[in-house]
Amino acid sequence: MPVHPVVQAREVAALLGGPEAPIVLDVTVLLAPARFDGDYRPESGESLWREAHLPGSRHVDLLTTLSDTASALHFTRPAPDRLAVDLAALGVGPGSSVVLYDQGSATWAARVWWLLRGVGVDARILDGGLAGWTALGLPVESGAPAPRMPVGAPAAALTDRGLWVDRAEVEEIVAGRAPGTLVCALAPVQFTGAEPTRYSRRGHIPGSRNLSAKTVVDDRGLLRSRGELVALAEAAVGEREEPLVVYCGGGISACLTALGFVVAGHDAVQVYDGSIEEWSADPSLPMVTTAGGDA
Template identity: 45%
Template structure:
């Protein structure tokens, strides 16, 4: 099993090694200008303009998503995932590295998806920003993408990585053990900030652990001791299962990665998150702060 995180220099050194597959998981998600302002686009155009040499674009908006779902970025079926990953050429991969051009959340989402399907991968710590800061080379255009064999991919679905609306309701109603954790910012959690989603606020009883607080000023994950302080003992040392959510199951993936680095077990991500939950007026939401 490779380490979860890899540095830019280590990745650059590995680029010439056989069996390395680099995946750019970038997605363009515009900042909300008003409540319900949800604008998302594939990161393929930005990948064409600039990417790490040999990197292949992994499309989390379509090819690696269930586009028939009522919310964006829905987990694809194992069959759909296997077909998309085969096109990306991971069957022959000895080591997979995922990155994105933004805050690292998209890379964490793909990493968690791969992990849930029995595929080991690493995440480039700091993403494309850190790669640029290290003055490492960049490539452009389709011609920079290596040929993809498209061999069949064998996946093993591991339970416990994903939660659905019924799982969240069971925790909320006390029918199942668990702690709900919202990875959105304090403003979005409390309902004081403009939201992309149908309603402001959070699922009642949730703890708030903004995922952005898990990174340093350069966009790299904090050291383990600092991560543990940012997440708090209730998450790191507790024994209750953790159900993480955010707006679309993306920021929550960065929190899942951080918890995994600390050895925390029993972590799942609510795939639909607030994009699904807030759209149903029958499901409870609340605003304001909750105890830490």
């Protein structure tokens, strides 16, 4: 049975240093707000990791690892065989206990959680991230990375579980030729196109509902209760047709909204990996700017 996707800081702290200690990965990426349309500036979060991190953790640079570096899009998921190689280099194999965190609002941790979930690897997200950890007075380390772990053989059992969709599938939903409800995980001002975007055009894909990833966590960065998430999901999609296909700007925040749907009890949830970055780059594809949610 899959583990619950979120783990509390004190539970992790009790395991560190013991025989059941999880592999702890800091997956922070720095992504500045857009100053103008098309302004996309991701940076590795390793500098923050060096300043303070969970004891025994490692930083994973998502600009080069657990992403398809040959893709024209940012942070595209790699093929299962490439993902298996990257995970082996991190010491992750069948049966590994993995805890993910970031130094933001859990969007990057959720991205890697969804990536691993998509190939059948159970992982958990540290509730509240590093900020939640330090708020409890739990210990941190600083400094350079520890020597790399021995690289094991890539896991041969990684198979795609169908948690992702591509552009063609989204086009079918927009055209009404395939079932599904599109959900945009961007903030309302980005959904409506009221502020600059990192991508080619502002707005959202026609027919989309809006459930901002920022609403899935509270002001402390903790995942909201299941009851709160059920209410958010109901307000966003009600009884609309499944699967729920979630997207955002570049397929990152979408995974946090997807987490909210899963915890709320929705099973048929998928993520459009290319998201607005891919969709908006094709001028033949429609975009909508509006002050309200689509009907």
